[in-house]
Amino acid sequence: MSLFRAAFDAVRKGLQKTAAAIGGQLRSLLLGRALSEELIDEIETRLIAADVGVKATRELVDGLRAEFRSGRVARGEDALEYLKQSLKARWPADSRAIAVAAQRPTVVLVVGVNGVGKTTSVAKIAKSLKDEGRTVLVAAADTFRAGAVAQLSVWSERLGVDIVKGKAGADPAAVAFDAADAVIARGIDVLLVDTAGRLHTQENLMRELTKIRNVLAKKIPGAPHEVLLVLDATSGQNAVQQARLFAAAAGVTGIFLAKLDGTARGGIVVAIREELAVPVKLIGVGERPEDVQPFDPDAFIEAMFAQ
Numbered sequence: 017m018s019l020f021r022a023a024f025d026a027v028r029k030g031l032q033k034t035a036a037a038i039g040g041q042l043r044s045l046l047l048g049r050a051l052s053e054e055l056i057d058e059i060e061t062r063l064i065a066a067d068v069g070v071k072a073t074r075e076l077v078d079g080l081r082a083e084f085r086s087g088r089v090a091r092g093e094d095a096l097e098y099l100k101q102s103l104k105a106r107w108p109a110d111s112r113a114i115a116v117a118a119q120r121p122t123v124v125l126v127v128g129v130n131g132v133g134k135t136t137s138v139a140k141i142a143k144s145l146k147d148e149g150r151t152v153l154v155a156a157a158d159t160f161r162a163g164a165v166a167q168l169s170v171w172s173e174r175l176g177v178d179i180v181k182g183k184a185g186a187d188p189a190a191v192a193f194d195a196a197d198a199v200i201a202r203g204i205d206v207l208l209v210d211t212a213g214r215l216h217t218q219e220n221l222m223r224e225l226t227k228i229r230n231v232l233a234k235k236i237p238g239a240p241h242e243v244l245l246v247l248d249a250t251s252g253q254n255a256v257q258q259a260r261l262f263a264a265a266a267g268v269t270g271i272f273l274a275k276l277d278g279t280a281r282g283g284i285v286v287a288i289r290e291e292l293a294v295p296v297k298l299i300g301v302g303e304r305p306e307d308v309q310p311f312d313p314d315a316f317i318e319a320m321f322a323q
């Protein structure tokens with residue numbers, strides 16, 4: 017499993033529910049039928065229901081309607097193919113890989129609201145990097161929730177990666193400070209900082225995040241090199257709204273879209289693409305540490321339409 021190349025089977029498996037809701041529905045609607053204005057209206061309804069978002073849906077459907085009226089797309093099969101290709105074309109070939117600093121160490125700060133999957137995602141990234149031969153240290157900077165430090169400690173033991181933790185209630189910026197010292201002293205490649213869940217409206221907690229960032233920046237040039245916002249795909253359009261507010265407040269550079277395996281709302285990735293400037297970089301497709309994939313638009317859309 018690599019953070020830089022998607023494994024199609026894993027993406028497909030993780031997107032089964034979404035595929036049933038989008039690909040499956042559209043196939044049963046379109047296959048073997050002649051395209052019509054009514055069918056195009058129906059496609060629009062289905063795409064919106066599948067969390068693709070109003071704006072992207074309208075663009076897709078307008079494009080399809082133009083193709084239909086000009087006679088270039090006449091069969092249901094062709095409409096399906098048109099939708100797939102237009103969806104894929106929405107992501108230009110920009111880099112979605114997580115940042116790896118030219119000089120060691122790279123610092124990745126993981127943020128987001130409560131329960132979205134931050135700690136699990138830290139474990140997943142740690143495992144992938146370790147499997148690729150990099151050394152990793154995780155910092156348990158969630159000193160707020162009882163059990164959070166223990167949760168990350170279990171992962172660090174299981175995965176065999178170093179950990180720096182503070183006592184419950186300790187200043188998370190102090191944990192980040194100690195962790196930065198440790199990666200420098202030990203010559204570790206990547207520092208992953210897990211943080212407590214917070215809402216963008218909780219000013220004191222957002223200030224705490226700024227303090228963590230500042231501490232990291234002082235210790236390590238360019239840090240944090242990546243600020244990953246973890247979103248819970250099962251929350252659909254709410255996740256988009258959350259991301260819009262959070263991204264501005266926390267200097268987010270990428271999105272880790274977690275829990276895709278548990279939802280039919282994978283179309284949300286299209287809405288995120290339309291509505292946010294921040295790219296989805298990684299996707300979570302299960303609860304195990306190996307259940308992470310880089311976001312690859314072609315693989316994702318193929319999986320969304322897979323049978």
Ligand SMILES: Nc1nc2c(ncn2[C@@H]2O[C@H](COP(=O)(O)OP(=O)(O)OP(=O)(O)O)[C@@H](O)[C@H]2O)c(=O)[nH]1
Nearest residue numbers: 130131132133134135136213274275300301302303
């Ligand atoms: N199915 C599925 N479950 C996931 C995924 N990622 C995380 N989870 C589950 O979501 C739950 C919450 O995960 P955590 O990693 O503890 O979430 P968190 O954001 O760190 O939570 P707080 O620290 O309390 O804010 C756990 O039960 C995870 O196993 C995923 O990709 N798929």
Ligand SMILES: [Mg+2]
Nearest residue numbers: 134135158164
């Ligand atoms: Mg956590």
